[in-house]
Amino acid sequence: MGLLVIQAITNREKAWIQFQAFFVAANNLVPRGKVRWSGGMAGRSSAALKWLFCASILALTLYQFSENTADPDLWAHTMVGEHILRTGHLQNTEPYSWTARGTPWINHELLAEIALGAAHWVAGGTGILLLKMLVGFLTFGIALKIGAGDLTWPQRAVAWAVGALAVVEISYGFAPRPQIFTALGLSIEFWLLRQITQGKWRWGLALPVLCALWVNTHGGVLAGLAVLVVTALAASAQLLWPKWPELAAKLPVEPVPAPSVMALWVFCVLCLGALFVNPYGWELIRWTISGVVWLHQRTELEEWHPTPLDLNHTPLFVLAFLALISFALTRRWRALWEMAVCAGLALFAFRSVRHTPLFAIAALAFVPPHLADVIVRFRDHFARLEEMMQRRGAQLVAVVLLAMITLGECAATFLLHKEHPLTMEVPRSQYPLSAIAFIRTHELRGNLLVFFDWGELCLWELPECAPSLDGRWETCYPRDLIPEHWKFYNGQPVDRKILDLGKADLALLPANLAGAQQELAREPGWQLVYVDNLACVLVRNPRRYPKLTQEKLPVTGSADAALGRAPFPESRPERLNQ
Numbered sequence: 001m002g003l004l005v006i007q008a009i010t011n012r013e014k015a016w017i018q019f020q021a022f023f024v025a026a027n028n029l030v031p032r033g034k035v036r037w038s039g040g041m042a043g044r045s046s047a048a049l050k051w052l053f054c055a056s057i058l059a060l061t062l063y064q065f066s067e068n069t070a071d072p073d074l075w076a077h078t079m080v081g082e083h084i085l086r087t088g089h090l091q092n093t094e095p096y097s098w099t100a101r102g103t104p105w106i107n108h109e110l111l112a113e114i115a116l117g118a119a120h121w122v123a124g125g126t127g128i129l130l131l132k133m134l135v136g137f138l139t140f141g142i143a144l145k146i147g148a149g150d151l152t153w154p155q156r157a158v159a160w161a162v163g164a165l166a167v168v169e170i171s172y173g174f175a176p177r178p179q180i181f182t183a184l185g186l187s188i189e190f191w192l193l194r195q196i197t198q199g200k201w202r203w204g205l206a207l208p209v210l211c212a213l214w215v216n217t218h219g220g221v222l223a224g225l226a227v228l229v230v231t232a233l234a235a236s237a238q239l240l241w242p243k244w245p246e247l248a249a250k251l252p253v254e255p256v257p258a259p260s261v262m263a264l265w266v267f268c269v270l271c272l273g274a275l276f277v278n279p280y281g282w283e284l285i286r287w288t289i290s291g292v293v294w295l296h297q298r299t300e301l302e303e304w305h306p307t308p309l310d311l312n313h314t315p316l317f318v319l320a321f322l323a324l325i326s327f328a329l330t331r332r333w334r335a336l337w338e339m340a341v342c343a344g345l346a347l348f349a350f351r352s353v354r355h356t357p358l359f360a361i362a363a364l365a366f367v368p369p370h371l372a373d374v375i376v377r378f379r380d381h382f383a384r385l386e387e388m389m390q391r392r393g394a395q396l397v398a399v400v401l402l403a404m405i406t407l408g409e410c411a412a413t414f415l416l417h418k419e420h421p422l423t424m425e426v427p428r429s430q431y432p433l434s435a436i437a438f439i440r441t442h443e444l445r446g447n448l449l450v451f452f453d454w455g456e457l458c459l460w461e462l463p464e465c466a467p468s469l470d471g472r473w474e475t476c477y478p479r480d481l482i483p484e485h486w487k488f489y490n491g492q493p494v495d496r497k498i499l500d501l502g503k504a505d506l507a508l509l510p511a512n513l514a515g516a517q518q519e520l521a522r523e524p525g526w527q528l529v530y531v532d533n534l535a536c537v538l539v540r541n542p543r544r545y546p547k548l549t550q551e552k553l554p555v556t557g558s559a560d561a562a563l564g565r566a567p568f569p570e571s572r573p574e575r576l577n578q
Contacts, residue, residue: 046395048395048399049395049398049399049402050153050154050157052399052402052403052406053157053160053402054160055402055406056402056405056406056409057160057161057163057164057167059405059406059409059410059413060164060167060168060409061136061137061140061163061167062133062409062410062413063409063410063412063413063416064136064167064168064170064171064174065132065133065136065137065140065167065171065174066129066133066413066421067171067174067175068125068129068418068420068421068423068424068425069175069424069425069427069430070176070424070425070426070427070431070568071175071176071177072452072453072454072455072456072457072471073177073456073471073472074116074128074175074176074177074424074456074568075456075457075459075460075461076456076459076460076470076471076472077109077112077113077116077117077176077177077178077456078113078116078117078120078128078460079117079456079459079460079572080107080113080117081112081113081114081115081116081117081118081120082117082120082121083117084110084113084114084117085114085117085118085121090107090110090279091105091107092104092105093105094472094476094477096459096466096467096470097466097467097468097469097470097476097477098447098448098466098467098468098503098504099468099469099477099481099499100476100477100478100481101466103476103477103478104476105472105475105476106280106283106284106287106475106476107475108215108216108218108219108278108284108287108288108475109178109217109218109219110216110217110279111181111213111216111217112177112178112181112217112218113178115131115181116128116131116176119131124423124568124570125423125424125425125567125568125569125570126422126423126424128176128424128568129176129422129423129424131176132174132175132176132180135174135180135181135183135184136170136171136174136180136183138184138187139170139180139183139184139186139187139361140163140166140167140170140364142184142187142188142190142191143163143166143187143190143361143364143365144159144160144163144364145191146187146190146191146194146364146365146366147159147162147163147364147365147366147367147368147369148160148368149368149369150369151368151369151372155372155375155376156372158368158371158372158375159364159368159369159372162319162322162363162364162367162368162371163364165315165318165319165322165360166315166319166360166361166363166364167360168315169313169315169316169319169356169357169359169360170183170357170360170361170364171357172312172313172353172356172357173303173354173356173357174357176424178217178218179218179220179354181214181217181218181220182214182217182218182220182221182223182224182358183357183358183361185210185213185214185217185218185220185221185224186220186223186224186227186358186361186362187361187365188210189207189210189224189227189228190227190341190361190362190365190366192204192206192207192210193227193228193231193337194365196260196263196264196267197231197235197254197256197260197264197335197337198260199257199259199260201257201259201260201263201264204263204264204266204267207228207267207270207271208267208270208271208273208274209274210224211224211225211271211274211275212274212275212277215274215275215277215278215284215285216277216278216279219288219291219292220358221275221288222288222289222292223348223355223358225268225271225272225275226344227341227344227345228264228267228268228271229268230337230340230341230344231264231337231340231341232261232264232265232267232268233340234335234336234337234339234340234341235256235260235261235264235336235337236261236265237336238253238254238255238256238261238335238336238337239256239258239261241253241336251334252333252334253333253334253335253336254333254334254335255333256335291474291475302353303352303353303354304352304353304354305352305353306350306351306352306353307349307350307351307352307353307356308353313353313356315360316349316356316359316360319359319360319363319367320346320349320359320363322363322367322371323342323346323363323366323367325371325374326367326370326371326373326374327339327342327367327370329374329377330369330370330371330373330374331373331377332369332370332373334370335366338365338366339366341362341366342359342362342363342366342367345358345359345362346359418565419564419565420565420566420567423567423568424567424568425565425566425567425568426565426566426567426568427564427565428534428561428562428563428564428565428566429534429562429563430453431454431457432454432457432508432532432534432535433561433566434532434534434535434557434558434561434562435508435530435532435534435535435536435537435557435561436457436458436461436462436508438530438537438555438557439462439465439506439508439530439537440461440462440573441547442529442545442547442548442551443545443546443547444465444505444506444537444539444545444548445462445464445465445505446464446465446466446504446505446506447465447466447468447503447504447505447506448462448465448466448467448468448504448505448506448507448508449468449488449501449504449506449507449508449509449520450467450468450469450470450507450508450509451489451508451509451510451513452469452470452471452485452489453471454508454535455467455468455469455470455471456470456471456472458470458508460569460572461569461572461573463572463573465506468485468499468504469481469482469485478498480495480498481498481499484498484499485499488501488516488519489509489513489515489516490515490516491513491514491515491516491518491519492515492519493519494519501519501520501523502523504540505539505540506537506538506539506540507520507526507537507538507539508535508536508537509535509536509538510534510535510536511531511532511533511534511535511536517536517538520538523540525540525541526538526539526540527539527540527542527553527554528553528554529542529548529551529553529554529555530554530555530556530557531554531555531556531557532556532557532558532561532562533557533559533561533562534561534562536554
């Protein structure tokens with residue numbers, strides 16, 4: 001029995017030694033820029049292979065960022081941006097709806113809306129698409145530049161491969177909305193933080209400027225400020241790390257200059273002050289913080305739900321796994337602040353679908369050098385693949401495959417699921433264009449009960465119909481009004497003191513929302529006047545509208561009402577004659 005116990009203990013010690021062998025002691029680290037993969041491929045075929053590999057990933061990036069489906073919020077962002085450009089004035093109270101008209105409107109996305117409005121003013125839907133693609137490529141390029149860093153070929157190919165994964169997840173949140181500027185701001189912040197922690201602290205003077213622009217562009221500035229504070233805390237720990245020799249021996253970290261750590265804390269204070277550089281002062285900051293907390297508690301918006309474990313977000317989970325093994329097994333110096341930022345953004349990404357692009361940007365910026373070192377470290381496991389790829393025939397096959405993939409991605413950019421690839425598109429299966437055309441043709445006007453996702457479309461297309469709710473959400477609508485709409489959509493009784501159905505004149509709702517239609521049927525005078533495969537229009541007292549008296553109600557829309565994709569409008573329609 002004693003021998004069995006001794007043998008078990010010996011086996012455990014051997015297993016522990018083997019496990020520890022994966023982790024590199026402080027005296028066996030690979031310095032920055034010293035990882036090399038000797039014996040790499042050479043010759044004309046290998047050069048073509050390298051360029052086509054990069055070209056295929058750039059083509060994938062083009063395909064991902066050229067997605068041209070209009071977001072439900074695009075109409076209002078563009079409309080508000082053009083209004084500011086034309087008038088030079090902010091709208092401090094809500095002017096468009098019938099349920100919140102005159103309430104304070106804190107527009108926390110001014111600069112983003114001005115950019116979208118300017119792009120549309122200059123080049124219509126094409127301008128918006130080009131702006132979206134430009135921001136996407138800048139975000140990807142900056143993060144890739146950080147991730148590639150001091151790597152040389154073929155190790156640099158690891159950064160590009162991580163980029164292929166990251167760009168799929170980044171593009172998930174890249175509809176033409178203000179949050180794309182948060183993605184760009186985060187990548188710029190990462191680059192500045194890398195410079196500061198490497199001793200070039202004067203680059204940090206750009207951080208307050210970045211925050212002042214960011215706070216007027218999107219509420220994601222809070223994420224940027226949190227990243228800065230986490231970096232300052234982690235860099236402080238890096239500075240003090242040598243004081244704990246045992247810990248430093250087990251987890252070697254990159255030295256950071258003391259002036260850089262001091263500068264980071266100064267920049268935290270300056271960036272906090274930069275948040276007040278906005279038209280609303282403290283009120284915008286207070287509202288943004290409370291709004292983020294409130295949104296995390298709401299269940300109406302799917303983008304605030306936890307990220308599901310499904311194929312749509314496979315790149316996210318792969319990136320998280322690669323980050324884990326890279327930081328754990330690398331022989332390079334680790335930067336605690338990079339690990340802390342990746343860990344924090346990963347938690348937020350799992351907590352909310354909306355945050356997955358932010359973690360993908362961090363993974364692209366910080367993981368590749370460590371992943372490249374892990375691959376070099378376990379290079380023997382890929383010896384056969386490396387030997388095969390050094391053969392000219394295998395390289396030619398790879399060149400042909402990459403060329404075909406690149407051409408396929410370029411073709412998909414213009415042809416796959418698109419009818420107007422050079423502009424933003426409005427899918428008829430998602431937006432009720434035929435029902436809106438019916439409303440305009442029959443000159444229906446008044447207070448409009450509308451489905452949430454169609455509210456901003458109606459702001460643009462139906463100037464005579466004040467919506468009950470739209471995607472501006474709690475920036476101008478009372479928070480208790482929003483759940484009342486969801487009760488209405490589900491056919492549940494609503495609080496008439498909050499949402500007074502008696503003040504509505506017409507309704508534009510999904511055709512499958514039977515509960516909402518039944519709720520209106522209980523009201524006197526309501527009648528269904530139009531229905532197609534996607535939407536229906538109901539009117540209170542149809543006799544008030546002369547053109548409806550000429551129709552046999554309800555009018556049934558054409559069978560292809562929900563088919564096809566329309567180009568994003570170049571201008572708002574003129575108001576009907578009063």
